[in-house]
Amino acid sequence: MKLEVTRSKARNAVSSFAVVIATLMAILIPVTPAHATYGPDQTVSLTVNSNSGPSITLAQLTGTLAFDSGNTKFKYSLRLCWGSGSYPQPNFYVAVNGSTYLYPTQTGTATAPSGCQLYLFLYDGEYTHSTTLTNVTLYVTGGWFYPGNTYNSRTKSVTYDNPYN
Known part of the structure; x- marks a missing residue:
């Protein structure tokens, strides 16, 4: 039983870490697609x-x-x-x-x-x-x-x- 509790805490920690990473990526990566730019005339x-x-x-x-x-x-x-x-x-x-x-x-x-x-x-x-x-x-x-x-x-x-x- 003790083994399951430890595994559950590890899973919770990994899940929390994944949520933090996903939130940071959503904030740091622009949502709009990159726009093409014109080259030199x-x-x-x-x-x-x-x-x-x-x-x-x-x-x-x-x-x-x-x-x-x-x-x-x-x-x-x-x-x-x-x-x-x-x-x-x-x-x-x-x-x-x-x-x-x-x-x-x-x-x-x-x-x-x-x-x-x-x-x-x-x-x-x-x-x-x-x-x-x-x-x-x-x-x-x-x-x-x-x-x-x-x-x-x-x-x-x-x-x-x-x-x-």
């Missing part, structure tokens, strides 16, 4: 020039983009210049992993620097992908007339790899 610079007739800068896309460490998001802050002498207004779009296409919405304008028409078109945003985000490709298209009324367009692209995978 990658510089975006892509210029589209005419390739026939006079040399014309058709469009220029500049700014930054950054990937998050969770492998599902990227954010961007981009500026689109409508090159002097080009027509119509240039455009750009984004390919995510080469198969999902994103057409960013213009978020504002700024004074056009030398060589740009009208305004500098601003695009700022964030995109969340449904699966692992491996890369982002930016496509910029500009147009011009040469010779005479013959319309030409040209597209250039640049790819940015996600540094987290």
Whole structure:
């Protein structure tokens, strides 16, 4: 009988110790999951020039983009210049992993620097992908007339790899 009482006290001590450890862990370990953070900004610079007739800068896309460490998001802050002498207004779009296409919405304008028409078109945003985000490709298209009324367009692209995978 005495042996059972000793075993019971030992069990009580272990149970009390387990409760204390569980309470400490609940206090010290955050309940919310860890959030992914954005890596450093990658510089975006892509210029589209005419390739026939006079040399014309058709469009220029500049700014930054950054990937998050969770492998599902990227954010961007981009500026689109409508090159002097080009027509119509240039455009750009984004390919995510080469198969999902994103057409960013213009978020504002700024004074056009030398060589740009009208305004500098601003695009700022964030995109969340449904699966692992491996890369982002930016496509910029500009147009011009040469010779005479013959319309030409040209597209250039640049790819940015996600540094987290």
